[in-house]
Amino acid sequence: MIEIVNLHAEVQGQKILNGLNLKINKGEVHSIMGPNGSGKSTLAAILAGKEDYDITDGDIIYKGESILDLAPDERAQQGIFLAFQYPIEIPGVSNAYFLREALNSINKARGNPVLKPVEFGKLAKQKIKMLKMDETLLKRSLNEGFSGGEKKRNEILQMAILEPLLSILDETDSGLDIDALQIVANGVNSLRNEETAFLVITHYQRLLDYIVPDFVHVLVKGKIVKSGDKSLALELESKGYSWLED
Amino acid sequence: MDNLQNKLIKNFKEKGLAEYPLEWLGNYRLDAINAAESLGVPDLSNEDWRFTSLKEFIKKDFSFFDGKAETYNKPKLPEHIKSIDGYFVYMHNGQLVSDSDYPFSLTRLNDSFEDLKVKEILLNEVSSKNKDFFYELSCAFIDDGFFLKLEGSNRLDKPIVIINSFDSDVDSKFVNTRNIFYFEESSSAEIIEYSVSESVNEFFLNKTSIVYVDQNARVEHLLVEDGNKNSFIFSNLKIVQGRDSHFTTNSILSGGQLIRNNVHPILNGEGCFSNILGLYLSSEDQLMDNYMFVEHLKPHCESTQLYKGLLNDESRGVFHGRILVHKEAQKTNAYQTNRNLLLSDKAQVDTKPQLEIYADDVKCSHGATIGQIDKEALHYLQARGINKDKAMLMLIKAFTDEVCEPMESEVLLEAFHNIVNDWFVKSELLEPENQE
Ligand SMILES: Nc1ncnc2c1ncn2[C@@H]1O[C@H](COP(=O)(O)OP(=O)(O)O)[C@@H](O)[C@H]1O
Numbered sequence: 001m002i003e004i005v006n007l008h009a010e011v012q013g014q015k016i017l018n019g020l021n022l023k024i025n026k027g028e029v030h031s032i033m034g035p036n037g038s039g040k041s042t043l044a045a046i047l048a049g050k051e052d053y054d055i056t057d058g059d060i061i062y063k064g065e066s067i068l069d070l071a072p073d074e075r076a077q078q079g080i081f082l083a084f085q086y087p088i089e090i091p092g093v094s095n096a097y098f099l100r101e102a103l104n105s106i107n108k109a110r111g112n113p114v115l116k117p118v119e120f121g122k123l124a125k126q127k128i129k130m131l132k133m134d135e136t137l138l139k140r141s142l143n144e145g146f147s148g149g150e151k152k153r154n155e156i157l158q159m160a161i162l163e164p165l166l167s168i169l170d171e172t173d174s175g176l177d178i179d180a181l182q183i184v185a186n187g188v189n190s191l192r193n194e195e196t197a198f199l200v201i202t203h204y205q206r207l208l209d210y211i212v213p214d215f216v217h218v219l220v221k222g223k224i225v226k227s228g229d230k231s232l233a234l235e236l237e238s239k240g241y242s243w244l245e246d
Numbered sequence: 247m248d249n250l251q252n253k254l255i256k257n258f259k260e261k262g263l264a265e266y267p268l269e270w271l272g273n274y275r276l277d278a279i280n281a282a283e284s285l286g287v288p289d290l291s292n293e294d295w296r297f298t299s300l301k302e303f304i305k306k307d308f309s310f311f312d313g314k315a316e317t318y319n320k321p322k323l324p325e326h327i328k329s330i331d332g333y334f335v336y337m338h339n340g341q342l343v344s345d346s347d348y349p350f351s352l353t354r355l356n357d358s359f360e361d362l363k364v365k366e367i368l369l370n371e372v373s374s375k376n377k378d379f380f381y382e383l384s385c386a387f388i389d390d391g392f393f394l395k396l397e398g399s400n401r402l403d404k405p406i407v408i409i410n411s412f413d414s415d416v417d418s419k420f421v422n423t424r425n426i427f428y429f430e431e432s433s434s435a436e437i438i439e440y441s442v443s444e445s446v447n448e449f450f451l452n453k454t455s456i457v458y459v460d461q462n463a464r465v466e467h468l469l470v471e472d473g474n475k476n477s478f479i480f481s482n483l484k485i486v487q488g489r490d491s492h493f494t495t496n497s498i499l500s501g502g503q504l505i506r507n508n509v510h511p512i513l514n515g516e517g518c519f520s521n522i523l524g525l526y527l528s529s530e531d532q533l534m535d536n537y538m539f540v541e542h543l544k545p546h547c548e549s550t551q552l553y554k555g556l557l558n559d560e561s562r563g564v565f566h567g568r569i570l571v572h573k574e575a576q577k578t579n580a581y582q583t584n585r586n587l588l589l590s591d592k593a594q595v596d597t598k599p600q601l602e603i604y605a606d607d608v609k610c611s612h613g614a615t616i617g618q619i620d621k622e623a624l625h626y627l628q629a630r631g632i633n634k635d636k637a638m639l640m641l642i643k644a645f646t647d648e649v650c651e652p653m654e655s656e657v658l659l660e661a662f663h664n665i666v667n668d669w670f671v672k673s674e675l676l677e678p679e680n681q682e
């Protein structure tokens with residue numbers, strides 16, 4: 001589904017990604033772990049098309065074509081979704097209005113019919129129920145005054161409604177208690193099928209008990225230094241990252 | 247001395263405005279022209295005009311216009327204004343041209359000077375008179391306009407929609423107009439004042455409205471200044487509120503080369519509430535200057551100001567927020583917020599709070615921000631599939647919509663949204679067919 005080839009990226013002249021290679025096939029779940037500052041969020045942001053980064057070398061091939069020239073909205077329309085590590089608060093834009101605009105933009109781009117407000121309401125309520133969220137969140141401004149956990153769940157709600165093909169989760173588990181973690185994991189697992197793929201960035205092995213990955217990679221200083229199966233996560237949990245650094 | 251001032255004083259004398267049969271009125275005008283003369287056209291050294299230069303303006307050759315329109319054609323109005331279910335009052339060049347029947351009394355001001363209420367309102371300034379050249383000018387040339395009265399306990403079922411239009415056949419007119427609104431005890435009304443101009447000639451409009459909101463009355467007011475590059479608009483809105491009254495005003499400045507928007511609510515009875523809202527939408531090389539003067543005279547009152555500016559191109563905005571709490575006005579709550587969103591690197595805004603508090607038990611706050619579209623927010627929306635233009639518009643709308651949140655009237659709210667949308671279309675932020 002996606003192939004990241006020898007990716008080099010900088011921000012303000014500072015090298016962050018240094019020749020990163022990663023291939024994710026349809027139906028697979030990959031996990032990326034690594035110390036703070038190793039470039040995990042940078043990788044996620046670059047996949048989503050954030051503008052602040054200079055790609056100095058390499059390529060990102062998604063569904064057979066380079067997406068480096070695509071704007072973030074075009075990538076989203078093609079099925080790429082990033083659950084942000086730090087979701088932005090947007091006062092004055094209601095969650096419901098935002099979600100409907102997002103879904104309809106994606107539907108339009110895919111040639112699917114646009115949902116009427118009533119139809120959208122039904123869909124949103126059903127997903128909210130699945131994520132055990134409070135319906136009033138729909139009426140509130142996007143993420144404004146949401147607790148940390150509510151913000152993370154709201155990311156997963158968006159994912160559940162937009163039904164992306166490739167979902168990137170950037171530390172969605174950080175700050176969640178075990179109940180919330182299970183709910184989030186259920187939301188993710190409900191989208192798992194042979195057509196979708198996931199890139200799960202996390203610090204903690206415990207998330208991977210619920211979202212079981214096919215592959216685990218360790219990112220250090222902007223490069224994948226080790227890959228393995230889910231047992232690698234357990235190994236990292238006990239040994240830390242220092243044995244893989246330098 | 248500058249040309250404009252001399253010219254207008256000459257006009258005043260030629261028209262014999264001080265020699266009116268009613269002695270008090272003649273004196274009222276004479277005092278005002280003398281005050282205007284001694285004040286002079288303000289320059290940047292005047293604290294109240296620090297950010298707005300009138301240097302170019304006073305070079306213009308405006309002269310007083312009191313001619314009647316030979317033929318009056320109703321102005322072209324946007325469909326959403328035309329279709330409002332309201333009591334339409336038409337004004338042209340500052341003169342009342344409607345003569346329909348209304349559930350309120352409405353007379354031309356120049357036919358109303360014998361009315362003792364009019365005399366009382368004009369002679370009793372209530373508050374410390376604001377020493378302003380243009381206000382004095384409006385008093386000196388007082389003649390056209392209307393006197394509108396809604397009797398006690400009357401609740402209007404539909405809004406009053408005042409349409410102001412201006413001629414285009416005479417060049418360089420100075421139009422002076424004064425409207426007096428008097429809402430008696432426990433009455434309630436909604437007002438939309440819509441000024442539009444397609445004038446191909448420059449004109450200078452000096453417009454003063456005095457709104458009396460008596461004890462326990464409720465009034466909600468939407469003012470729209472939608473001029474064009476030939477409009478030089480000086481607007482004074484003075485509100486005198488009685489005990490337990492409730493007044494909301496929202497000014498949308500959406501067009502005009504130069505607009506000075508003075509809003510002066512006077513909280514003159516215990517327990518009254520004043521909501522002062524505004525949105526200035528500027529583009530090209532327009533200048534929109536808002537001068538707020540909120541005056542608390544009595545205890546237990548609350549005023550909230552929320553003014554927002556959306557500035558495009560090389561336009562400039564000014565917000566001057568003065569709050570004066572008199573000694574007697576204990577337990578006053580007075581809040582002020584000014585926020586500005588710059589859509590271009592060349593747009594500019596100056597904001598200045600000015601608090602003068604002489605009572606000791608007062609809650610007062612003010613805050614101002616100037617910013618640009620939040621890039622992180624824009625990215626977040628785009629990352630969910632929303633294209634950049636749409637995402638920008640969502641953020642801009644979120645910004646402008648806040649200004650109408652305190653409004654209660656459905657009709658005024660709808661008008662607000664439509665007028666702001668018109669501006670988005672005019673500014674090419676929104677495709678006409680996508681109008682929501
Ligand atoms: N927009 C940015 N501006 C400057 N430095 C950045 C920016 N984004 C990331 N960095 C730097 O890049 C490095 C990697 O950051 P990040 O990708 O957030 O790491 P991780 O998510 O693995 O903790 C850090 O040193 C961080 O300070």
Ligand SMILES: [Mg+2]
Binds near residue numbers: 042
């Ligand atoms: Mg990170």
